[in-house]
Amino acid sequence: MPALLRSSDEFANWNRDLRAVCGNFSTAMSDQHSLFIGSVHGQDVCGLEIAHIRTNAGLISRHRTCGDGDDDRYCFLILQNAGHQRIRQQNQVIELGPEDVALVDSARAFEIEPQGLVQNISIHLSREEVSLQLSQKQLFGKLARNSVATHMIRALVRSLGDVELSRDYGGRSDGSALEQAMIGLAAAGLDERADGQPGFACVGQDDIYGLATRLVEASLQDTELSPEYLARRLNVSVRHLYRLFEQRHESISRYIQQRRLERVAKDLRAHDLRHESITQIAFKWGFVDAAHFSRAFKRRFQHAPRDFRQHFS
Structure with a gap:
């Protein structure tokens, strides 16, 4: 089978899996790569939904929603594991590299533009709970890279994303507690970024x-x-x-x-x-x-x- 056709088939399968795990997205292949690379799988840990995404797609976009569907229930807390990507939402652009963490609002249109092959883990957090903790703040932004809160989020996300470890985790009450903890840490990481402080302004x-x-x-x-x-x-x-x-x-x-x-x-x-x-x-x-x-x-x-x-x- 010609490489172009094979990539097209693989892209279609990946696009289908992405929609099943993350919701209603539109995607486009990159014109910079002759072969498409992509995998996506979902994971449920104590009721928390987690998506593992690896792709060299050209664009992943989400259009404005009606505000009353299942797709609007979440904010995505994204840990960038490898590669670089650009995210646009509300006339703002953030750049993510390895180890960066960002919060993205699912109820507003946004675009993700991978810069080559990327790999990330996305935690689906209740948008209602995120809105309560962040109050009037927008639900989009990059967390302070070196804050204590962001370091703790990385550790939590990687632990939850480890399939072998997560098999022994508890029930849905644990998932609710973990969700609240991650929302609180995300709010702290965004606060430090908004204040212009990387989280260690007064250290020696x-x-x-x-x-x-x-x-x-x-x-x-x-x-x-x-x-x-x-x-x-x-x-x-x-x-x-x-x-x-x-x-x-x-x-x-x-x-x-x-x-x-x-x-x-x-x-x-x-x-x-x-x-x-x-x-x-x-x-x-x-x-x-x-x-x-x-x-x-x-x-x-x-x-x-x-x-x-x-x-x-």
Whole structure:
């Protein structure tokens, strides 16, 4: 079967599954990819509906609803696991990258525009309950990336999304309590974003350095990771960030590279990743130039990547 026809069939099946799990959406394939990639499945954890979505579709859109259907019951709390996407609602645009969390109102029209292959987990929260906790605030926005509330949401969403763990969870009363907790945390994360504070405005220099290193760990797969990226996320100047690392006789860029190289080395030792090529692993951890990666790896480990894999696996 020609690739174009096969992709068309797969897209139709994915679109059908998306509607079944998430409601009435219109979708379009991307003209940037010759092959469509997509999967979606729903999960019920103590009455909470969860959607796992992976796709390289070009556009996912939801038109204005009548306000009286099943599709209007929810707000979507979205955890971006991989890739980048843009969400538009109420004349606002937010950009989501790995580890970002956003709240989207299901009762208003919005568009999601994936930038290549994306993967996310969406928790369906009662729109009525979200409206009560957020009062007059709009039900759309990106949460402060480094607030305590957002970190807790990530942990909760990933725990709920783990199929093996969720099998042992309790009944629907637990689901209601979890929903209330996530709505409260989302409200706190949106408040911190609205106040222009990343959630640690009054911490000391050692704490900012610690937050920077943790942000590096969480963003190693993001090709945009850089000193400028860190400074923007941490709400400090690039020069100030350089100074914090220099005080510890470190370079930010070198620190990022070393952490990426260590992740690559760990994967090259892993027997269950033997099917992945060295280039795939390097690109997974944020390297974009295979020759540059090979030189940096050999300097760090005194072995070329291929020799390292053969020797240590």
